Amino acid sequence: MTLKTAYEKTAFQFGNHGKREVALLNKAFQNIPDNTPADMYGNGEIITAFETKMARFLGKEAALFFPSGTMAQQIALRIHCDDKALNKVAYHPLSHLEIHESDGLKELHHIETILLADKDHIVDLTAIQSLKEHVAAILLELPQREIGGQLPKFDELERIAAFCKTHDIRLHLDGARLLEILPYYKKEASQIAALFDSVYVSFYKGIGSIAGAILAGDQDFIDKAMTWKKRYGGNLISLYPYIIPADYYFDLRVNKMELYYEAAKKVAALLNECPSITTVPQVPVSNMFHIHFHKPIDEMTSLLIALYEKTNIGLANYLRPINDTECSFELNFGDAFAEINPSDLKLFFTELNKLLT
Amino acid sequence: MTLKTAYEKTAFQFGNHGKREVALLNKAFQNIPDNTPADMYGNGEIITAFETKMARFLGKEAALFFPSGTMAQQIALRIHCDDKALNKVAYHPLSHLEIHESDGLKELHHIETILLADKDHIVDLTAIQSLKEHVAAILLELPQREIGGQLPKFDELERIAAFCKTHDIRLHLDGARLLEILPYYKKEASQIAALFDSVYVSFYKGIGSIAGAILAGDQDFIDKAMTWKKRYGGNLISLYPYIIPADYYFDLRVNKMELYYEAAKKVAALLNECPSITTVPQVPVSNMFHIHFHKPIDEMTSLLIALYEKTNIGLANYLRPINDTECSFELNFGDAFAEINPSDLKLFFTELNKLLT
Numbered sequence: 198m199t200l201k202t203a204y205e206k207t208a209f210q211f212g213n214h215g216k217r218e219v220a221l222l223n224k225a226f227q228n229i230p231d232n233t234p235a236d237m238y239g240n241g242e243i244i245t246a247f248e249t250k251m252a253r254f255l256g257k258e259a260a261l262f263f264p265s266g267t268m269a270q271q272i273a274l275r276i277h278c279d280d281k282a283l284n285k286v287a288y289h290p291l292s293h294l295e296i297h298e299s300d301g302l303k304e305l306h307h308i309e310t311i312l313l314a315d316k317d318h319i320v321d322l323t324a325i326q327s328l329k330e331h332v333a334a335i336l337l338e339l340p341q342r343e344i345g346g347q348l349p350k351f352d353e354l355e356r357i358a359a360f361c362k363t364h365d366i367r368l369h370l371d372g373a374r375l376l377e378i379l380p381y382y383k384k385e386a387s388q389i390a391a392l393f394d395s396v397y398v399s400f401y402k403g404i405g406s407i408a409g410a411i412l413a414g415d416q417d418f419i420d421k422a423m424t425w426k427k428r429y430g431g432n433l434i435s436l437y438p439y440i441i442p443a444d445y446y447f448d449l450r451v452n453k454m455e456l457y458y459e460a461a462k463k464v465a466a467l468l469n470e471c472p473s474i475t476t477v478p479q480v481p482v483s484n485m486f487h488i489h490f491h492k493p494i495d496e497m498t499s500l501l502i503a504l505y506e507k508t509n510i511g512l513a514n515y516l517r518p519i520n521d522t523e524c525s526f527e528l529n530f531g532d533a534f535a536e537i538n539p540s541d542l543k544l545f546f547t548e549l550n551k552l553l554t
Numbered sequence: 555m556t557l558k559t560a561y562e563k564t565a566f567q568f569g570n571h572g573k574r575e576v577a578l579l580n581k582a583f584q585n586i587p588d589n590t591p592a593d594m595y596g597n598g599e600i601i602t603a604f605e606t607k608m609a610r611f612l613g614k615e616a617a618l619f620f621p622s623g624t625m626a627q628q629i630a631l632r633i634h635c636d637d638k639a640l641n642k643v644a645y646h647p648l649s650h651l652e653i654h655e656s657d658g659l660k661e662l663h664h665i666e667t668i669l670l671a672d673k674d675h676i677v678d679l680t681a682i683q684s685l686k687e688h689v690a691a692i693l694l695e696l697p698q699r700e701i702g703g704q705l706p707k708f709d710e711l712e713r714i715a716a717f718c719k720t721h722d723i724r725l726h727l728d729g730a731r732l733l734e735i736l737p738y739y740k741k742e743a744s745q746i747a748a749l750f751d752s753v754y755v756s757f758y759k760g761i762g763s764i765a766g767a768i769l770a771g772d773q774d775f776i777d778k779a780m781t782w783k784k785r786y787g788g789n790l791i792s793l794y795p796y797i798i799p800a801d802y803y804f805d806l807r808v809n810k811m812e813l814y815y816e817a818a819k820k821v822a823a824l825l826n827e828c829p830s831i832t833t834v835p836q837v838p839v840s841n842m843f844h845i846h847f848h849k850p851i852d853e854m855t856s857l858l859i860a861l862y863e864k865t866n867i868g869l870a871n872y873l874r875p876i877n878d879t880e881c882s883f884e885l886n887f888g889d890a891f892a893e894i895n896p897s898d899l900k901l902f903f904t905e906l907n908k909l910l911t
Binding site: 216217218219220221222223226229230231232233234235237263264265266267268269271298299300301304305306401407408424425427428429430431433434435436437438439441442 | 573574575576577578579580583586587588589590591592594620621622623624625626628655656657658661662663758764765781782784785786787788790791792793794795796798799
């Protein structure tokens with residue numbers, strides 16, 4: 198049996214919002230009347246109402262719905278480069294654009310990218326001050342997902358924003374998980390977004406919808422983004438199959454981020470008490486963290502399969518090797534964790550400790 | 555009252571499949587079990603089964619589902635250009651890529667485009683033979699939508715394909731409306747597609763689904779297309795909100811194209827008998843044609859509003875000015891026409907003739 202199969206057989210899971218199935222769509226559409234008009238090529242109540250709602254939530258002049266964050270962020274950086282007449286941007290070495298988009302930014306826009314900071318650390322002001330070349334824009338990902346979801350302090354963010362303003366550098370927020378960090382910062386989304394010229398938010402991470410993204414900024418920026426959205430083939434005749442679920446799950450979960458954050462902190466503390474386990478970060482600053490198992494991947498896989506069978510609770514559905522003696526997994530908290538009752542949770546950690554000792 | 559409002563108030567319409575509303579999605583999902591797993595980043599039964607079905611239907615090795623035809627076709631041409639190490643393609647002056655994509659092909663790929671044939675005529679072999687420069691690929695749109703949906707004869711297509719093969723030019727089919735021309739050619743889709751190196755088909759024209767497109771070709775071509783789909787941000791975590799409806803409406807309507815074609819021919823003949831009306835083409839070769847009203851747009855608008863109120867049947871929901879004395883409208887036949895009963899149809903043309911005389 199594979200780890201994935203064993204995980205899928207469990208009745209309860211630590212992470213996420215449950216299985217990604219068609220039910221997700223059906224639930225979002227159940228109260229939408231059949232005669233609701235489709236959005237048409239970016240127009241119509243469904244799309245404009247949601248864009249307006251998101252622009253207000255983010256405290257920006259305007260917002261545009263995109264089928265994907267990949268499309269939205271490449272476009273954001275292209276506009277900033279064009280506005281500054283400089284084809285150069287900087288971001289973290291493990292930015293989504295650098296490692297998950299088959300070099301779309303470079304292949305489609307010929308934008309030069311400068312990698313900020315060491316790959317295991319967040320981007321701080323020092324890293325930005327150390328830039329040897331002028332760039333049109335800096336993309337900051339909050340939280341920095343590939344290193345477990347880490348964050349700078351809010352005052353560090355303010356200093357970064359001030360530095361960029363002074364040095365004529367546009368600042369773009371990769372806020373795929375922006376909502377997930379609000380409890381840690383104790384801020385409104387608009388207070389974070391105010392530090393940035395443009396902001397992207399995803400609807401299928403903490404919000405748990407099907408797909409889709411919002412890009413927000415000033416009106417001139419969004420007007421330009423619409424032209425690029427057409428160029429990419431992203432201005433579909435109708436985007437409501439993603440917008441209606443995005444809106445539905447946004448309303449359902451926008452106020453649950455504190456709950457997910459607290460769950461993450463609680464479980465990270467329990468995991469850090471186990472032998473051969475550490476979490477990155479040690480104390481989570483959002484609903485996510487990485488688990489590092491200080492065991493070879495094969496040994497850890499067998500151990501987890503046994504654990505899932507014994508407890509009926511799934512933790513990781515894959516493991517990624519770090520080296521011959523370590524492996525890791527990314528855990529994101531959503532609605533699923535609340536389904537695990539306290540005694541089962543206690544049993545899980547008792548068994549996990551036993552297996553690791 | 556606007557023409558659009560008057561049209562929307564009618565109980566029956568000549569064109570299309572009915573209103574674009576959320577019902578379209580609900581109907582397609584009504585028999586899909588809640589626990590059907592979502593496709594994930596291009597993998598999973600929902601997406602691979604549909605891509606395999608479409609590859610077979612088109613007689614190609616492989617196929618890839620795209621959120622839009624704009625994305626699919628730019629990518630197809632980019633791959634052909636890269637393979638031929640020549641950044642130059644040719645297509646009709648009114649190609650979708652030339653007039654409806656905000657210059658995406660040029661802005662994203664820096665591909666030079668050569669316009670084939672006069673804008674009021676279809677691309678024929680003579681136009682291709684007259685090319686003064688070598689091109690990597692030619693895009694043929696069948697039928698040529700912006701001139702009413704016109705087609706070359708099948709043996710002309712065969713000669714074009716043979717010429718391109720001999721001259722090392724890739725041939726791409728803009729088959730947004732490929733299914734709609736099969737009754738005229740009396741061919742299978744795969745027989746048309748066999749003349750082309752790559753083929754795109756849309757699911758929201760004659761098929762009448764929500765959005766989405768298929769790109770088909772050989773395996774090497776589709777592998778490259780997948781990389782570009784990722785670069786564009788088109789490889790969404792889940793595309794099933796478009797795939798399930800595309801599959802549903804494909805099955806529902808793939809065999810109804812003859813019906814739509816016959817309706818188009820019948821209505822075009824009736825319209826051509828009216829004073830001040832001609833159709834382009836005079837005898838349709840698909841389910842579509844353009845209606846040219848030889849009346850000023852304001853006069854024609856008032857006349858049609860009166861006609862809709864009298865008959866409860868809508869013909870055009872907009873008019874496009876050609877010049878001070880003429881205006882036009884594009885009519886596409888789908889399921890709606892069959893709802894008009896013969897006596898009401900007769901009344902419509904009696905009244906139309908009266909108003910135009």
